Amino acid sequence: MNNICLKSIDKDNPSSLATYETMGGYKVWHKILHGELSPEKILEELKISGLRGRGGAGFPTSLKWSFMPRNQEGQKYVVCNSDEGEPGTCHDRDILRFNPHSVIEGMAIAGYVMNATVGYNYIRGEFMEPYYRFEEALKEAYDAGLLGTNIKGSQVCFALYSNLGAGAYICGEETALLESLEGKKGQPRFKPPFPANVGLYGKPTTINNTESFASVPEILSRGGQWFADLGVVNSGGTKCFSVTGNVKNPANFEIPMGTPFSDLLKLAGGLRKGRALKGVIPGGSSTPLIPAAKAMKMTMDYDSIEKAGSMLGAGSVIVMDDTTCMVKALTRLAHFYYDESCGQCTPCREGTGWMYRVLKRIMDGQGKSEDLELLLSVQDKMLGNTICALADGAAMPIESFIRHFREEFEYYIKHGKSMVENDG
Amino acid sequence: MISNQAKKEIDIWVAKYPEGRQSSAVMQALTIVQKENGGSLNNELKQDVADYLEMPTISVQEVATFYENYNNKPVGKNVIRFCHNISCMLNGSDELISYLEEKLDVKTGEISKDGLVSVKKVECLCACVGGPMCQIGDQYYENLTKKRIDEILDGLK
Numbered sequence: 001m002n003n004i005c006l007k008s009i010d011k012d013n014p015s016s017l018a019t020y021e022t023m024g025g026y027k028v029w030h031k032i033l034h035g036e037l038s039p040e041k042i043l044e045e046l047k048i049s050g051l052r053g054r055g056g057a058g059f060p061t062s063l064k065w066s067f068m069p070r071n072q073e074g075q076k077y078v079v080c081n082s083d084e085g086e087p088g089t090c091h092d093r094d095i096l097r098f099n100p101h102s103v104i105e106g107m108a109i110a111g112y113v114m115n116a117t118v119g120y121n122y123i124r125g126e127f128m129e130p131y132y133r134f135e136e137a138l139k140e141a142y143d144a145g146l147l148g149t150n151i152k153g154s155q156v157c158f159a160l161y162s163n164l165g166a167g168a169y170i171c172g173e174e175t176a177l178l179e180s181l182e183g184k185k186g187q188p189r190f191k192p193p194f195p196a197n198v199g200l201y202g203k204p205t206t207i208n209n210t211e212s213f214a215s216v217p218e219i220l221s222r223g224g225q226w227f228a229d230l231g232v233v234n235s236g237g238t239k240c241f242s243v244t245g246n247v248k249n250p251a252n253f254e255i256p257m258g259t260p261f262s263d264l265l266k267l268a269g270g271l272r273k274g275r276a277l278k279g280v281i282p283g284g285s286s287t288p289l290i291p292a293a294k295a296m297k298m299t300m301d302y303d304s305i306e307k308a309g310s311m312l313g314a315g316s317v318i319v320m321d322d323t324t325c326m327v328k329a330l331t332r333l334a335h336f337y338y339d340e341s342c343g344q345c346t347p348c349r350e351g352t353g354w355m356y357r358v359l360k361r362i363m364d365g366q367g368k369s370e371d372l373e374l375l376l377s378v379q380d381k382m383l384g385n386t387i388c389a390l391a392d393g394a395a396m397p398i399e400s401f402i403r404h405f406r407e408e409f410e411y412y413i414k415h416g417k418s419m420v421e422n423d424g
Numbered sequence: 425m426i427s428n429q430a431k432k433e434i435d436i437w438v439a440k441y442p443e444g445r446q447s448s449a450v451m452q453a454l455t456i457v458q459k460e461n462g463g464s465l466n467n468e469l470k471q472d473v474a475d476y477l478e479m480p481t482i483s484v485q486e487v488a489t490f491y492e493n494y495n496n497k498p499v500g501k502n503v504i505r506f507c508h509n510i511s512c513m514l515n516g517s518d519e520l521i522s523y524l525e526e527k528l529d530v531k532t533g534e535i536s537k538d539g540l541v542s543v544k545k546v547e548c549l550c551a552c553v554g555g556p557m558c559q560i561g562d563q564y565y566e567n568l569t570k571k572r573i574d575e576i577l578d579g580l581k
Contacts, residue, residue, distance in 0.1 A: 318510055
């Protein structure tokens with residue numbers, strides 16, 4: 001456990017350059033600077049590793065990098081998405097706090113592969129402790145001559161800067177992030193063109209998540225096959241999971257893909273005494289809820305979670321026991337999307353508010369018998385009808401909560417209170 | 425007026441972006457002037473930022489009203505930003521927010537009578553393994569209990 005992105009977590013001075021180097025850090029970067037590792041070889045190893053975007057979409061990292069027109073003249077950019085914001089997720093925060101040099105090295109390698117000489121790490125505005133740790137690490141890396149122009153006489157150039165957000169969940173969407181980085185409202189762009197062609201300041205840009213970048217140095221150091229073998233078919237390697245909610249010891253765990261959910265639950269101390277599992281949101285609040293029986297049979301990888309009816313997403317496992325009122329839980333999630341919709345697309349702007357108001361009405365004891373059908377109809381009309389996936393993320397929980405716990409919603413509408421003891 | 429100190433800080437950010445792209449620094453510029461102004465922004469400050477970064481005023485206004493972390497109305501000396509999203513909720517954040525409101529005699533969104541504190545309910549701050557949690561200034565406070573809240577409030581000046 002905790003062997004790659006979180007491997008420094010128990011060390012003294014975990015975020016320092018010295019600690020990182022004792023763990024083999026910057027070995028790959030030095031190899032590159034000595035001309036011993038070509039971009040083609042790096043892409044090949046990443047392909048073998050099966051690394052997929054850890055931010056939620058799961059797109060193969062090697063393929064994403066290969067889309068960049070590396071031989072095209074002009075400035076190109078590498079951007080790290082450290083705008084962690086998915087409810088239930090907090091592992092990128094720990095990577096930035098405890099292993100920032102892995103992100104720096106991963107981004108530098110990406111810059112080299114894609115011929116991009118400037119990088120930005122967009123850190124969410126509230127993450128001041130992670131930001132200061134990252135800034136310290138950045139200074140160490142510059143002072144050690146690991147970043148800059150003509151690094152150690154290699155002709156390789158990579159300048160890296162951190163950037164801070166100001167509290168908008170939508171900026172985790174890659175094109176909204178670019179808008180924000182340009183000093184604008186974070187509203188997603190139409191695609192195509194994709195950022196690999198028209199990105200930051202109109203230049204070719206590749207955006208990856210913090211954990212994806214942090215995984216890269218170790219993969220190249222130990223080999224793509226080594227990483228792939230840690231996981232299962234179609235889900236190579238390890239993944240950081242934040243386990244939160246009704247468990248004894250909520251924490252982040254970096255474990256092999258394909259680990260049974262039941263084992264992960266045990267790692268988090270299991271449920272509290274006398275409680276039974278009710279449901280699990282496996283990939284952050286935007287992914288559908290899975291009822292207990294199915295959850296206990298799934299393993300933590302892309303395919304198994306999809307088979308169970310949800311998505312691995314950002315690896316944010318929210319555990320709910322039998323004291324949870326599903327109406328209240330869903331209302332809280334609906335409020336989140338209502339608050340965070342950027343307002344650009346009508347189905348999302350109107351739909352998220354509409355769904356929240358209907359759920360609020362149910363919670364206030366004013367629910368109507370047709371409200372569930374109304375909610376399902378609104379979410380259905382949001383799905384796939386907007387520029388970005390925020391609307392899908394808002395819609396999917398609605399459908400899954402109602403499908404699996406319909407009787408709880410009906411009870412609340414009929415009686416004006418929760419059917420769950422300890423609540424309402 | 426933007427102070428010389430604030431201008432210095434803003435310039436550090438401007439230097440990170442390509443020439444002519446100084447508007448990329450607008451978010452940090454607003455954060456910096458907001459801090460200097462006791463935690464909130466006003467139209468004059470936004471105009472000053474627009475002038476300093478050579479941006480249209482409306483673009484600055486858009487940024488200042490789009491992002492959660494800018495306060496376009498005065499706030500307490502300390503803003504307690506309490507997470508009420510799902511992981512914190514499952515661990516009792518609602519009860520703690522009520523406790524806080526009662527103890528300070530303020531509702532969320534309001535400023536305490538002595539001007540020392542305002543309380544804001546916010547969405548996920550991504551410290552979910554430490555929920556219930558809140559943020560005051562740059563600092564996160566995790567694994568909150570009523571006792572811990574008492575201690576934190578006693579320490580606020």
